[in-house]
Amino acid sequence: xxxxHQGLVLCSMAIVLSPVLDLEAKPVTVDDLLAGAPxxxxxxxxxxxxLYLELPQGRVVIELAAAAVPQHAANIKALARAHYFDGLxxxxxxxxxxxxxxxxxxxxxxxxxIKPSVExxxxxxxxxxxxxxxxxxxxxxxVGFLDGFPAARDPRTxxxxxxxxxxxxxxxxxxxxxxxxxxxxxxxxxxxRQLDLNVALVGRVLxxxxxxxxxxRGTGExxxxxxxxxxxPINAMRVAADLPERERTQIEVLRTDSATFRAVLDQRRDxxxxxxxxxxxxxxxxxxxxxxxxxxxx
Amino acid sequence: xxxxHQGLVLCSMAIVLSPVLDLEAKPVTVDDLLAGAPxxxxxxxxxxxxLYLELPQGRVVIELAAAAVPQHAANIKALARAHYFDGLxxxxxxxxxxxxxxxxxxxxxxxxxIKPSVExxxxxxxxxxxxxxxxxxxxxxxVGFLDGFPAARDPRTxxxxxxxxxxxxxxxxxxxxxxxxxxxxxxxxxxxRQLDLNVALVGRVLxxxxxxxxxxRGTGExxxxxxxxxxxPINAMRVAADLPERERTQIEVLRTDSATFRAVLDQRRDxxxxxxxxxxxxxxxxxxxxxxxxxxxx
Numbered sequence: 001x002x003x004x005h006q007g008l009v010l011c012s013m014a015i016v017l018s019p020v021l022d023l024e025a026k027p028v029t030v031d032d033l034l035a036g037a038p039x040x041x042x043x044x045x046x047x048x049x050x051l052y053l054e055l056p057q058g059r060v061v062i063e064l065a066a067a068a069v070p071q072h073a074a075n076i077k078a079l080a081r082a083h084y085f086d087g088l089x090x091x092x093x094x095x096x097x098x099x100x101x102x103x104x105x106x107x108x109x110x111x112x113x114i115k116p117s118v119e120x121x122x123x124x125x126x127x128x129x130x131x132x133x134x135x136x137x138x139x140x141x142x143v144g145f146l147d148g149f150p151a152a153r154d155p156r157t158x159x160x161x162x163x164x165x166x167x168x169x170x171x172x173x174x175x176x177x178x179x180x181x182x183x184x185x186x187x188x189x190x191x192x193r194q195l196d197l198n199v200a201l202v203g204r205v206l207x208x209x210x211x212x213x214x215x216x217r218g219t220g221e222x223x224x225x226x227x228x229x230x231x232x233p234i235n236a237m238r239v240a241a242d243l244p245e246r247e248r249t250q251i252e253v254l255r256t257d258s259a260t261f262r263a264v265l266d267q268r269r270d271x272x273x274x275x276x277x278x279x280x281x282x283x284x285x286x287x288x289x290x291x292x293x294x295x296x297x298x
Numbered sequence: 299x300x301x302x303h304q305g306l307v308l309c310s311m312a313i314v315l316s317p318v319l320d321l322e323a324k325p326v327t328v329d330d331l332l333a334g335a336p337x338x339x340x341x342x343x344x345x346x347x348x349l350y351l352e353l354p355q356g357r358v359v360i361e362l363a364a365a366a367v368p369q370h371a372a373n374i375k376a377l378a379r380a381h382y383f384d385g386l387x388x389x390x391x392x393x394x395x396x397x398x399x400x401x402x403x404x405x406x407x408x409x410x411x412i413k414p415s416v417e418x419x420x421x422x423x424x425x426x427x428x429x430x431x432x433x434x435x436x437x438x439x440x441v442g443f444l445d446g447f448p449a450a451r452d453p454r455t456x457x458x459x460x461x462x463x464x465x466x467x468x469x470x471x472x473x474x475x476x477x478x479x480x481x482x483x484x485x486x487x488x489x490x491r492q493l494d495l496n497v498a499l500v501g502r503v504l505x506x507x508x509x510x511x512x513x514x515r516g517t518g519e520x521x522x523x524x525x526x527x528x529x530x531p532i533n534a535m536r537v538a539a540d541l542p543e544r545e546r547t548q549i550e551v552l553r554t555d556s557a558t559f560r561a562v563l564d565q566r567r568d569x570x571x572x573x574x575x576x577x578x579x580x581x582x583x584x585x586x587x588x589x590x591x592x593x594x595x596x
Contacts (some may be wrong), residue, residue: 011326028350095466095512096464119576135436137436138436138582139580139582165488174573177575189487189488190584191582192585193578194566194569195578197575198573200573206592209393210514213394213511214391214393214512214513214514215512217512263511270493274471274473275496277475278495280491280494282436282544283492284489287488287489287490287492
């Protein structure tokens with residue numbers, strides 16, 4: 001079967017791992033790297049910081065960046081626990097941009113604990129947790145990862161912020177700058193990095209991204225659903241910790257500070273597979289895979 | 299209505315166009331810029347280089363980069379005219395990556411005129427047609443536009459190549475490097491620029507992108523449709539010039555060498571709208587809008 005892209009195949013790791021050059025060995029793929037990763041290279045997201053967006057099509061699992069944007073994470077969890085999102089709908093799907101869900105009518109009262117806030121940059125201790133990538137970036141002086149999320153850093157101010165990459169989830173806002181988290185969006189197109197430092201990103205989709213990205217596009221202005229289009233209802237939004245263990249999605253995320261992740265990055269930056277005739281030698285922050293697995297198989 | 303992104307609003311063009319500063323004037327949006335563009339800033343794609351991919355959901359209009367990759371364009375038109383694609387199906391939809399259609403069974407003979415070729419870089423005269431952007435790029439020394447398509451250039455070799463941005467269409471290949479165009483794909487996720495100089499891009503989707511990007515994702519390896527999934531059939535692929543005028547889609551594309559396009563670029567690079575609290579001051583090649591309009595309204 002011919003393919004426009006041969007998948008994730010790289011030159012044999014045997015060349016690295018063994019003094020004997022084994023050019024006939026099966027190429028090592030990212031899947032092979034992941035399969036060979038020690039258990040310690042994987043982490044289980046905190047159930048208290050994991051959201052389940054329950055759609056008729058299935059469950060979307062979102063990890064909140066609770067350390068980076070604590071007020072928004074607290075707000076969103078309070079909203080979920082107040083059943084604020086239940087029965088709302090996905091009201092906007094703009095091609096090559098984003099999927100948005102909120103109370104379009106502004107009828108629902110916000111719980112009194114909700115505090116509008118500005119969290120364009122991460123918490124004060126984020127600079128110490130930031131893991132720098134060696135690769136350049138167009139929008140920021142430095143890029144890398146914060147708590148497993150794609151992020152950027154300004155070396156002069158030491159401020160760190162999450163980056164608008166595919167699958168990231170944010171808190172929509174009007175002008176002024178404050179947001180609550182009651183309006184949420186997920187990014188489904190080419191990374192709109194111009195939004196960095198302009199919106200509070202609150203997490204990312206770990207599983208079920210295709211349930212959002214394959215939704216029918218809205219035909220109204222900016223991808224809002226027009227009259228006659230049927231929005232996708234939100235059955236519920238739940239904090240995973242509030243569900244009994246058996247109803248939770250078993251999920252693990254590759255640690256961005258692990259040796260396996262560094263090997264994945266090396267493989268994706270330098271493409272030595274025979275299929276590649278030109279080696280890019282670089283990787284864009286938003287092209288870095290952030291592997292997730294579901295041990296339970298669902 | 300609150301939005302996570304206020305659309306395309308910029309400071310009043312009156313400041314530029316009039317000696318009287320009118321700070322109260324309605325902000326000028328990209329839509330306003332386009333509405334005010336002279337007719338000469340728009341071009342009508344050559345019907346001989348326009349493809350209609352006819353799906354049950356509607357028509358996808360593709361402009362071939364016929365000057366940049368003449369052999370692939372000739373091949374694809376010959377295939378379309380031989381009805382090669384008719385009755386085939388979209389067999390792969392990989393989330394955040396691409397949509398692929400071809401003869402999975404390899405049963406269909408290729409017309410004798412089809413020549414496998416390597417067109418990773420554009421035609422020899424492309425360097426003279428290349429329009430340079432001032433913005434930097436991670437994957438190439440220079441980026442800009444070639445014949446209206448996003449492209450990159452190496453100033454040492456003067457070679458130019460099309461860039462893997464959202465909506466671009468390419469010719470899949472196995473290893474070795476040659477491709478015919480009989481396997482086609484369209485990009486539906488974050489720009490996989492690592493494929494630049496590794497695959498022949500052949501054009502881009504001008505209209506109907508959402509018919510491809512919202513297709514159900516394949517659950518098989520690399521997004522291929524698994525057994526039990528119903529691939530989207532291709533009713534036909536046609537060269538627009540072969541249809542009577544009344545059956546063609548009226549379409550116009552903003553010229554990338556026009557003053558209007560430069561104004562759009564300026565607006566998108568420097569975000570002066572009040573909503574933006576941080577001005578990116580830069581734009582990624584694959585975040586540049588390439589406006590299209592359908593004068594007939596369909």
